[in-house]
Amino acid sequence: MRKSSLFKKMNIYVDLAVEAHELLRGETGREVSGVVMQKEEIGPTSVTTITIINKKGEKVLGRPKGNYITIDAPHIKDNNPQQHKELAEILARHLAKLLKLNEDTSILIVGLGNWQATPDALGPKVVEKVLVTRHLFHYTPEDVRGKMRKVSAISPGVLGLTGIETAEVIHGLVQHVKPDYVIAIDSLAAGDLSRIGTTIQLADTGINPGSGIGNHRKGLTEETLGCKVIAIGVPTVVNAAVIAHRTVEELFSQMESEPSLAQIYTEENEQVLINIMKKALSPFQDSLMVTPKEVDELIDNSSRIIAKALNLSIHPEITDYN
Amino acid sequence: MRKSSLFKKMNIYVDLAVEAHELLRGETGREVSGVVMQKEEIGPTSVTTITIINKKGEKVLGRPKGNYITIDAPHIKDNNPQQHKELAEILARHLAKLLKLNEDTSILIVGLGNWQATPDALGPKVVEKVLVTRHLFHYTPEDVRGKMRKVSAISPGVLGLTGIETAEVIHGLVQHVKPDYVIAIDSLAAGDLSRIGTTIQLADTGINPGSGIGNHRKGLTEETLGCKVIAIGVPTVVNAAVIAHRTVEELFSQMESEPSLAQIYTEENEQVLINIMKKALSPFQDSLMVTPKEVDELIDNSSRIIAKALNLSIHPEITDYN
Amino acid sequence: MRKSSLFKKMNIYVDLAVEAHELLRGETGREVSGVVMQKEEIGPTSVTTITIINKKGEKVLGRPKGNYITIDAPHIKDNNPQQHKELAEILARHLAKLLKLNEDTSILIVGLGNWQATPDALGPKVVEKVLVTRHLFHYTPEDVRGKMRKVSAISPGVLGLTGIETAEVIHGLVQHVKPDYVIAIDSLAAGDLSRIGTTIQLADTGINPGSGIGNHRKGLTEETLGCKVIAIGVPTVVNAAVIAHRTVEELFSQMESEPSLAQIYTEENEQVLINIMKKALSPFQDSLMVTPKEVDELIDNSSRIIAKALNLSIHPEITDYN
């Protein structure tokens, strides 16, 4: 039975391009057409760049053309400041490649997600920590010009708090602030437990409908906003259906010698399995998340790493802002 | 020496129309032309409505035509829930008069001010507590239509936090949300200590440049936003210059029998006094605020009263939301 | 295969006495010795009181003698203020039965859990909202005596934030404050998804080691603290192993006609199933929680209901504090 098809039918959106790609490759056993993958190792950290180069790649991976950079860093979860600093520097280097900065570049950082629900609070926490400078250009332009870029930052909240779609808030803002780049930060939902708190994804393709924990219904892309949109995310949850699915997989792999079971575990019975998993998750439907107890530390660590990387890549002249 | 002229020269903006009016009346001893005042007593609470009816009134009071309703309620500061409830009901009644509601009315509540500085956090605190309903009309219109009005609510932050002028954020939002009313909540600066935590001001004239603790540089008015703008505020601070001024006043009133002092205390010497006060406030210029130690309780009490009044006046069918 | 034995082996602690009781009754099909159960229906709300009357009951249910009152209230999750008020009144009535109040009774309310992790933040949120009065007895005894009881309230934080065991903080406090009652509020872990956000548990037996999301290692009981300890909790999560277990259960119930499967699903194979579930949850061990996306609303609603119930039952003379 195909995991990718099953996830689709159970409304499990996998935010990481690298996971979507692994899913496909694992199932077909060959290269995915229209997609190029590159790997790089830096000490304990590995960086995988997946580039979707054409329509075909867009279709199979279900996301738009562009670069999806995944930093695998199991030590986000550890409380090792030296490693966090190195991680921030790696992220900053990749960010710097996506940003074409000059003296007048203006950047709007958007912290997506719900600050009242810890697993979804990555974006707002980064916004709290990032260096905001746009207003200084009004007051003391001589002090900042050449040393800093114009940065504004806002956390628009979520629909349940404000009654307004995130995209509505951001569209309105972009029309007034007129940034060259929007950088959107978001908590992500992974397809596998091992991704929680161990991965940073960076993409130059914007935020797409259906992604993020809060399932934004409208996208934030260059097409809709009229400026480049860069997305940074860290998986902090998996959908609970992932646990149900893994349990089924483990059960069948354990019992594969049983012919009667092998028979059940076939394409034809996909709907049976979906029903079993749905029952296991009732009375909730798609809205259960699985998250580690220490999610507050995870959010704290990753928001510090991302804020530091943003400061480093946007204001390379300022060396010591934490 | 005229207090009104002195305040202007020292950059002390008085947010309360009722204070501006008292200042003028006190100095001239007669009715202010172009301005109508009405008073009403409800138990321990008195309500003063100042209506600026023409250009002349606009000029002398330094604010636009419209209604400025001041509720004098010394018991905001007390922890008496029964009195707070009555106060919320009085405020709700006056709000209801300014809002022409029908089934489809859409209201955007804006919490002005800085949530990280307690005396300036009234607006954001009200937004946290108010009932937000606009998104329910997408999901369960049959449940809410006829029982609730569409309410969205946002706290845009302040320039120092976001790098974006509040007015820029709100203009962008209004273009997308297209509300019939914007209701802006703000912490105010009073001209007199006795106003702190004892007064609620309600106006149908919007927020004007230079008002509020954060001194918004651009206004939020029907003219700029294209919809009715109602403002609600509570004084939580006075500018420290007010203390310096009161000290001078008290000193001279104490010593008025001294002819040499009487001589000093004249129009001609206004600049001398301004210099004295400025020295007393150095090295700070206009940025010192005076606030009670218990400002957190004051913000907590007044935000609950205002949120309750908003819920009562906007959704009169819902009787028990706190 | 016994669910109760399986849960034990997988380190799944079930906080609700009513669940532990159901588990046992379901498996044995008869009354549990040493335990008395009573049910009461009030409109849409049902209240189940489980009383453990002797050592035998203590042993089978794995918790100390005393009363465990479970309020089943599916409408905690709904945003219906009228129903929340009724729920608060029901809880207040049961609380009042456990508290023997006189004019001088002193109560210490303890908000257990981690305010930085939303699903675990119920206790701290209640402490924020509850009426604190103990200091008023120093300042204005004549105003409060006879109208209020002495209430102090604190959120001690969790080990990861403070480096101090919760029980150490509370023991120290109790020695100084010398309350007649400690009321401890905590987010709970349920054994079944249907309990999340639909149940309030009230017990007069204190908090026991191993309970709560944060798995307190030391108990808070009359024995250790020297005063009566009442516990109030709402389930906000289940351990992720519960999802894995339910998936297995659903799978087997679906396929029970298969004789080869029926054979697998027996006592002897318990360890096989435990291994399957553990693999499904790796690389995490016991530390994954499952929680609804809207956990912030759940915490907000339940903390308001509990704070209101505390105020109503402790200060019956004050009728309108929200």
Place this chain on the structure above:
Amino acid sequence: MRKSSLFKKMNIYVDLAVEAHELLRGETGREVSGVVMQKEEIGPTSVTTITIINKKGEKVLGRPKGNYITIDAPHIKDNNPQQHKELAEILARHLAKLLKLNEDTSILIVGLGNWQATPDALGPKVVEKVLVTRHLFHYTPEDVRGKMRKVSAISPGVLGLTGIETAEVIHGLVQHVKPDYVIAIDSLAAGDLSRIGTTIQLADTGINPGSGIGNHRKGLTEETLGCKVIAIGVPTVVNAAVIAHRTVEELFSQMESEPSLAQIYTEENEQVLINIMKKALSPFQDSLMVTPKEVDELIDNSSRIIAKALNLSIHPEITDYN
């Protein structure tokens, strides 16, 4: 008229020893007996150490024997990360001199003050940012022993929030945690505006009754707690009476050529002036604070500097924790 006597009569407590000392020296024009002062300049920063060496010194300065180290650093207010880092290092060096650390030293950091009132939130903000390690010694002693010291940290809240005296909470904790040092962090009230946000005070004499914005009524000292108590504070407010007093001073210094005024401004008339100032501050008594509008930035900057200095001095082996 003596400022020191006037302040006393108006209940203005001056938290900084260096100010108390200046007051005395300014008035008497000679060395203060029982007190030794030393000065050191490090770039833009000057460090003044005042040591009270005997009973006589205790009496004149109104505080106990010991060292009061004042770091004058006008750049706390600037957003210059390089200067903040240098400041943290200077503070860390002086802290290290007061702490006799060995491998097993245990330190309890106490964040005094009210987290809900920004000017009073310095202590709680430092506690949020400091590295807490005591619990790691239970779990992974081999990883931390020799590299870290045992640090626990708590913000006990204020009387108005908890109903419990801060000293009661801390006494109870110290009995259980048994630290070698308590380090208490607090927002301070200065005697002069120029001290706000420009000064850090470090003392090895504990916290004394009547000090701090919240006016702790009971002290935290070696005598009461049974362990060394170090206090770190930053002035974030002045009492509003300071503004009134400065206004009077400026007025008289401006007009000193007036013989009639010179006459008024004498010891005999002290009470007249006190009455004038009290009227200028009515209807408030001692509870008005004056604070800059940007107090949130001040608290943010100084809490980061202090947390960094604590980490640096307590765990010198860990070089890069921010």
